[in-house]
Amino acid sequence: MPAFSSTPPDATVSKEPDRLFAQPLAQVPDFAFNEDVVRVFPDMIKRSVPGYPTIVENLGVLAAQFAQPNSVLYDLGSSLGAVTQALRRHVRTDGCRVIAVDNSAAMVERCREYLNGQDSMFQELLPVEVIEGDILALAFQPASVVALNFTLQFIAPDQRTALLSRIRQSLLPGGALILSEKLRFNDAEEHALLTDLHVAFKRANGYSELEIAQKRSAIENVMKPDSLEEHRERLLAAGFSKVVPWFQCLNFASLIALP
Numbered sequence: 564m565p566a567f568s569s570t571p572p573d574a575t576v577s578k579e580p581d582r583l584f585a586q587p588l589a590q591v592p593d594f595a596f597n598e599d600v601v602r603v604f605p606d607m608i609k610r611s612v613p614g615y616p617t618i619v620e621n622l623g624v625l626a627a628q629f630a631q632p633n634s635v636l637y638d639l640g641s642s643l644g645a646v647t648q649a650l651r652r653h654v655r656t657d658g659c660r661v662i663a664v665d666n667s668a669a670m671v672e673r674c675r676e677y678l679n680g681q682d683s684m685f686q687e688l689l690p691v692e693v694i695e696g697d698i699l700a701l702a703f704q705p706a707s708v709v710a711l712n713f714t715l716q717f718i719a720p721d722q723r724t725a726l727l728s729r730i731r732q733s734l735l736p737g738g739a740l741i742l743s744e745k746l747r748f749n750d751a752e753e754h755a756l757l758t759d760l761h762v763a764f765k766r767a768n769g770y771s772e773l774e775i776a777q778k779r780s781a782i783e784n785v786m787k788p789d790s791l792e793e794h795r796e797r798l799l800a801a802g803f804s805k806v807v808p809w810f811q812c813l814n815f816a817s818l819i820a821l822p
C-alpha cells in the first residue's frame with residue numbers, strides 16, 4: 564500500500580444514493596442514525612457537508628503529526644469508519660491503535676464490515692477496535708489523537724463541556740483533539756449568507772427543494788450547531804490551551820485543539 568494516499572479506496576463502501584427525503588412525508592420524523600440512513604450515509608454526507616472528503620483525508624495527515632508512540636487514537640461518533648480508515652492510511656507511529664465508538668448499532672455493524680474490507684486490501688494497518696457505546700459513558704484511555712468529526716453537534720448542549728473536559732484529561736502531551744462541526748454565526752447577515760450558500764451546495768449536488776426542506780426539519784431538533792466563538796470558549800473552559808481552525812468551507816469547519 565502507498566504510505567500516503569490522496570484518493571482513498573472506497574470500493575467496499577455503499578454507493579446507494581440518498582433519496583430518504585425525496586418523497587413528501589406527512590410528518591417528518593426526527594433524524595436518527597438508523598438502518599435507512601446507514602445504507603445511504605456515504606452519499607448523504609458527501610453531498611451534504613461541503614469539504615467532507617478533504618476534511619476526512621487531511622484528518623489522517625494531521626493525526627500523523629500528533630500521534631504519540633504506544634497510544635490510542637479515538638474516532639468518536641465513527642459512523643461507517645471513514646475517519647478510522649483515514650487514520651489507518653496515514654498514521655505509522657509505533658504501537659498506536661484506533662478505537663472507534665458509535666452508539667448506533669446499524670452504523671457499528673456496517674463499520675466493522677468496511678474495516679474488515681480495509682484489512683483484507685492492505686497490510687500493516689493499525690489495529691482497530693469498534694465499540695458500540697455512548698461516548699458520554701466512555702472510560703477514556705491515554706490518547707494522542709481524538710477525532711470528533713461532526714459528532715459533538717449531536718450531543719446535548721449541556722453535556723458538551725463535560726465530554727470535552729474528559730477528552731482533555733485523556734490527552735497526552737503532544738496530542739490533539741480534532742473537532743469538525745457545522746457552524747452557526749452570531750452575525751445575522753453572515754449566518755444567512757452561509758446558510759443560503761449551503762443550500763446552493765446541496766442543490767448543486769442534486770438535492771431538490773423538498774429534500775432540502777424535509778432534511779432541515781428532520782435535523783433541527785437533534786443537531787444543535789454552535790458558533791466558532793462558542794466552540795473556542797468551551798474548549799478553553801474544558802482545559803485546552805490553544806484552538807486553531809485549520810479548515811472552513813461555507814458553514815462547516817474543523818479545529819485543532821491542543822492540550
Ligand SMILES: C[S@@+](CC[C@H](N)C(=O)[O-])C[C@H]1O[C@@H](n2cnc3c(N)ncnc32)[C@H](O)[C@@H]1O
Nearest residue numbers: 596640641642645665666667697698712713717
Ligand atoms: C454525522 S455522524 C459522524 C460522521 C463520521 N464521524 C464521519 O466522519 O464519517 C455522527 C455520528 O455520531 C454518532 N453519535 C451521536 N451521539 C453519540 C453518542 N452519544 N455516542 C456515540 N456515538 C454517537 C451517531 O450515531 C453518528 O453515527
Ligand SMILES: O=C(O)C(=O)C[C@]1(C(=O)O)C=C[C@@H](O)C=C1
Nearest residue numbers: 607608611612713745778782786
Ligand atoms: O446540515 C445538514 O443539512 C446536514 O446534512 C449536515 C449533517 C452533518 O453535519 O452531520 C447532518 C446529518 C447527516 O449526518 C449528514 C450531514
